[in-house]
Amino acid sequence: MPAVDIPGSKSITARALFLAAAADGVSTLVRPLRSDDTEGFAEGLVRLGYRVGRTPGAWQVDGRPQGPAVAEADVYCRDGATTARFLPTLAAAGSGTYRFDASPQMRGRPLGPLTRALRDLGVDLRHEEAEGHHPLTVRAAGVKGGEVVLDAGESSQYLTALLLLGPLTRDGLRIRVTDLVSAPYVEITLAMMRSFGVDVVRDGEVFEVPAGGYRATTYEVEPDASTASYFFAAAAVTPGREVTVPGLGSGALQGDLRFVDVLRRMGAEVEVVADRTTVRGTGVLRGLTVNMRDISDTMPTLAAIAPFASGPVLIEDVANTRVKECDRLEACAENLRRLGVDVTTGPDRIEIHPGEPLPDVRIKSYGDHRVVMSFAVTALRAPGLSYDDPDCVRKTFPSFHETFSALRTAS
Known part of the structure; x- marks a missing residue:
């Protein structure tokens, strides 16, 4: 009966990196996935001024609830969809000018519903070439919060990005979803947010995300x-x-x-x-x-x-x-x-x-x-x-x- 050692979950590792970067204190991620996507995410955090210590079995992240430690950064997201969608959202909660680009493959993938929602929340965000695609520049000045309507019928990552952003806003977020695909990935997000000290209230297609930030923790990444x-x-x-x-x-x-x-x-x-x-x-x-x-x-x-x-x-x-x-x-x-x-x-x-x-x-x-x-x-x-x-x-x-x-x- 062969037992197969499967690497850590890509989805969980990416969310854990966001949460750890946003949390107040130092978080340890146990058995994170080490791959091109997750290394790209970690490198993106470093470019934004976060400290990420990487050892073979665990990564340590110094959280910055106030956002990136640098006022300007140029971040290359490689092929990673979570990197390309989550990091601009994280940066929007800070203060500075941040440019994001990605591989030709990732440039072809959509993120328009997410960037429209961020603009609706007052984020100064500009697509440099094709609307709704990388490259893009975020001129961040924090996010007040409030209510936003989102179509997540193309990707649940749009909703996850906004959920993760919610505790970093001044007033919290109320997200109304008109369509949603891959719903179990949203359940992963909600469970992980609880592990970092935030409870989201869901009423049907409406998600209420409180302000107040995240609490640092030690988090074990399960196999993918x-x-x-x-x-x-x-x-x-x-x-x-x-x-x-x-x-x-x-x-x-x-x-x-x-x-x-x-x-x-x-x-x-x-x-x-x-x-x-x-x-x-x-x-x-x-x-x-x-x-x-x-x-x-x-x-x-x-x-x-x-x-x-x-x-x-x-x-x-x-x-x-x-x-x-x-x-x-x-x-x-x-x-x-x-x-x-x-x-x-x-x-x-x-x-x-x-x-x-x-x-x-x-x-x-x-x-x-x-x-x-x-x-x-x-x-x-x-x-x-x-x-x-x-x-x-x-x-x-x-x-x-x-x-x-x-x-x-x-x-």
Whole structure:
């Protein structure tokens, strides 16, 4: 029963870095994810004047409730969506002029609903090129707070950024949400804010965030549930294979752990206890129809194993996957077609029919870590599969290929 050591959650590490930077005192983050995205976030904080001490097992952050320690900064957000969306929001609570830019890939991803909401709150924010995209400049003078309306139908990160900002405003925030995708990520945010001393009151689509700031703490980062999905899927498609992920159990914050419920519906054996989750392949993998709106980061994982099911797999309500690192819905469809699999797509859906993948196919990664990691699972039953950019996994899991290879060779 191989136990797989999954790196810390990217989503939790990014939120913890924001919270620690905003808190009053020194916070310690235990077992944070070390990857291109999170290192980029930490480096962005350093550019803004925060002290971030990094050791192999823990990071320490000196919080500054008053905002960045420098009056001017130029921050490069790399490929990180959380970095590109959270750091300008954090900077807005301070006082100074802060310019943010990102990679060409991240420049193409939207943040208009968030920057419109920040402007509605009085933030002086200017997009330098395309409206609603990086690069942008924030001329910060603190945020008074008040009421704001937000459309989070493209990304829950817009709402998370405003929730995290709320305690740093003078009067608190009242956020009314008109649409919301990936709702479990918002629950992660609310739970983590509680750990740093802030309780948000939710009444339906309205979130009341009090002023008053955050309290420094020691925070342990749980393993990344989205990353764990590839190892759980590997077990599900291999009769008799069993995979256990310690530290990710019934108390986990991340909604993406619900991916194992999809595998259970398909025929895998699943055990979730307090401190671990185990999946075992039974030799049965049924087709199904599943709404993945709330766990859409695991859509590529399911798409990658769908050809091995006994019937069609229809994944619905995943329009937001089209505005991730790439158009993930089309990326999955294109690669499955390369593998000789029958696929149809719609604006928010993909249907995949059973079929043994062709050997010796080169997967087009689109520079997206989740595309490569998902099709690594397909490769368990598709000999000779390769990738045009295998190293893009450094975004969240630099040692993925070595770890996954060890799983393949484990008895």
